[in-house]
Amino acid sequence: MTAPEPIHDVGLTVNGISRSASVVARRTLCDFLRHDLALTGTHVGCEHGVCGACTVLLDGEPVRSCLVFAVSVRGHQVTTVEGLGQLDASSDPRSLSPVQRAFRDCHALQCGFCTPGFLTTITAGLVVNPTPTTAEAVEMIAGNLCRCTGYQNIVDAVLRAAELTADPSAPLPDDPADPAHREGR
Amino acid sequence: MKPAPFRWHGPETVSAALDALAEFGSSCKVLAGGQSLIPVLAMRLAEPAHIVDINGIAALDSVVVSGEGVTVGALARHSRVERDLDAQRVQPLLSQGLRLVAHPTIRNRGTTVGSLAHADPSGEMTAVLALTGGSITAGSIRGTRIIRAADFFVGVLESALAPDELALQAFFPALPAGAGSAFVEIARRHGDYALCGVGAIARLATDGEVTSLRCAYLGVSEVPLVLDLTESWSIGMAAEQAMEALDPVTDLHARADYRRHLAGVLTNRAAAAAISNARQAVA
Numbered sequence: 001m002t003a004p005e006p007i008h009d010v011g012l013t014v015n016g017i018s019r020s021a022s023v024v025a026r027r028t029l030c031d032f033l034r035h036d037l038a039l040t041g042t043h044v045g046c047e048h049g050v051c052g053a054c055t056v057l058l059d060g061e062p063v064r065s066c067l068v069f070a071v072s073v074r075g076h077q078v079t080t081v082e083g084l085g086q087l088d089a090s091s092d093p094r095s096l097s098p099v100q101r102a103f104r105d106c107h108a109l110q111c112g113f114c115t116p117g118f119l120t121t122i123t124a125g126l127v128v129n130p131t132p133t134t135a136e137a138v139e140m141i142a143g144n145l146c147r148c149t150g151y152q153n154i155v156d157a158v159l160r161a162a163e164l165t166a167d168p169s170a171p172l173p174d175d176p177a178d179p180a181h182r183e184g185r
Numbered sequence: 186m187k188p189a190p191f192r193w194h195g196p197e198t199v200s201a202a203l204d205a206l207a208e209f210g211s212s213c214k215v216l217a218g219g220q221s222l223i224p225v226l227a228m229r230l231a232e233p234a235h236i237v238d239i240n241g242i243a244a245l246d247s248v249v250v251s252g253e254g255v256t257v258g259a260l261a262r263h264s265r266v267e268r269d270l271d272a273q274r275v276q277p278l279l280s281q282g283l284r285l286v287a288h289p290t291i292r293n294r295g296t297t298v299g300s301l302a303h304a305d306p307s308g309e310m311t312a313v314l315a316l317t318g319g320s321i322t323a324g325s326i327r328g329t330r331i332i333r334a335a336d337f338f339v340g341v342l343e344s345a346l347a348p349d350e351l352a353l354q355a356f357f358p359a360l361p362a363g364a365g366s367a368f369v370e371i372a373r374r375h376g377d378y379a380l381c382g383v384g385a386i387a388r389l390a391t392d393g394e395v396t397s398l399r400c401a402y403l404g405v406s407e408v409p410l411v412l413d414l415t416e417s418w419s420i421g422m423a424a425e426q427a428m429e430a431l432d433p434v435t436d437l438h439a440r441a442d443y444r445r446h447l448a449g450v451l452t453n454r455a456a457a458a459a460i461s462n463a464r465q466a467v468a
Contacts, residue, residue: 005190006192006193008193024190025191025192025193025236026187026188026189026190026191026226028187028223028227031187047186047187047227048186048223048224048227048228049220049223049224049291052288052290055290058293058294061264061293062289062290062293063290063293063294064220064290064291064294066223066227067219067220067223067224067291067294068219068223068294069193069216069219069223069238071193071195071238072195072216072219072238072240073240121290142288142375142376143287143288143289143290143291143376
């Protein structure tokens with residue numbers, strides 16, 4: 001193409017805040033979030049829709065942000081992993097979202113690269129199905145790849161997140177750090 | 186892994202989209218859900234000079250259900266069609282096939298009509314349109330025409346749409362009274378492209394006899410293949426007839442004879458499930 005590549009103004013709402021940038025039309029939503037809005041929590045893995053690392057919530061529903069052009073979603077609502085919850089100044093884990101807390105409780109990550117995609121996917125999945133069975137938890141995360149964990153702890157985290165969503169003070173039955181657990185031994 | 190530059194057109198009305206298609210014709214691709222197109226662009230397997238992005242045309246985001254069947258607009262996402270209770274009741278094969286389309290996250294963005302226009306022979310929706318005897322309504326500045334499923338799929342990733350035409354909607358006729366449907370497939374990984382898939386529609390007489398059994402195949406032919414297996418089912422030879430009729434290819438994922446074997450096994454499974462569903466419908 002000899003003519004300069006056209007630039008488009010893209011405005012959308014990210015994590016409840018109105019954001020905008022001027023980008024080329026081929027800018028994918030994941031690159032828009034990372035490069036133009038400096039929201040690097042969204043991770044880019046395969047860039048062709050296979051791995052799920054870049055999953056964000058578009059109007060509340062999980063989508064692959066590598067398979068959406070930013071220009072196509074002007075005016076829409078996007079939630080990234082940054083919008084799920086942030087550890088507050090006290091570092092109290094209860095300031096995190098239930099799904100983030102569950103990942104912490106169940107050791108559901110190792111390197112953390114895939115984690116943002118899992119967190120967004122599970123957050124939306126639990127809205128649709130707040131009480132998943134183990135089989136439904138497996139189905140919920142079937143579109144996301146993780147090369148570290150072997151998935152067992154992520155499935156546990158889905159179930160734990162459901163528990164925490166229903167009751168934010170639900171105890172972790174076999175947490176050695178939990179005083180109740182030590183007394184029980 | 187970044188798409189090549191293109192000129193983006195974001196029409197907000199169908200007529201503006203058709204004007205853009207008329208102007209740029211064969212140097213243009215239509216972007217709806219993009220779940221197949223954007224990977225193709227990212228891998229630079231295609232470098233269209235123009236993209237007509239129909240995501241801003243709210244009028245195309247529709248699912249209309251009547252006693253006649255289900256009409257799906259060009260911007261209706263798979264997930265919306267899948268969840269539509271009226272659509273499930275009128276033509277259950279739609280949701281039975283849709284739940285096998287990739288993963289829920291892909292179905293949230295991908296569109297049913299886009300999947301048909303993409304004409305991938307491993308796409309579930311192509312088989313569903315063919316088996317239900319549905320059609321595509323195509324529009325251009327020259328006018329509107331209805332293309333029957335049997336004429337719509339021309340080859341691998343090739344539909345009967347002209348370069349200036351936009352697939353406006355797909356029509357899936359209702360499941361006839363006393364009929365049942367089912368869709369089964371086998372993929373190497375959950376949510377991945379199926380090595381073989383079979384959709385079935387069975388009709389029963391009031392005495393329970395199978396009066397019609399038709400199956401559609403994906404992943405084993407260049408265009409969705411529909412077979413009438415009524416006769417062979419009655420003598421217990423439906424799987425054999427299907428395996429005889431198919432000419433699958435060997436590729437990285439499976440050998441031709443394995444695919445043929447799967448087609449036979451899945452024919453029996455899909456037929457049994459469709460007949461069982463028909464019995465429930467009749468009861």
